[in-house]
Amino acid sequence: MNVRYTILLSSPPATEHLDSVKMAALRLTNNQVSIKIQVKREGKYSALITDFTMKDAAQYKVVDEIDKEFKLWIWHFGDYEDSTISFS
Secondary structure (H helix, E strand, O other), X not given: OEEEEEEEEOOOOOHHHHHHHXXXXXXXXXXXXXXXXXXXXXXXXXXXXXXXXXOOOOHHHHHHHHHHHHHHHHOOOOOEEEEEEEEO
C-alpha cells in the first residue's frame, strides 16, 4: 500500500526535519527503498512530503499508527503547521 504523509511548515525544512521524517518512515515501511522525501512550496508554507510503502491493510486500521509514529518524530518542529495522510 502506498502512503503519503505531508507536513506543512511555516519555514523551509532543515536537515533535522528531513532526518526525522525519514526515521518515521523507516519505522513504518515494508521496503526501505520505497521511501521518497520531497519539499514543495504550497502557498506561504513549505510542504515536506514523505512517500513510502506499507504492508497492505485497511486504511482505517493503520492511519492512527502512521500519525502516531510521525508525531513522535516531529513533535519538536517549532514551525509545524499541519499534516495530512493520504493513500493511493
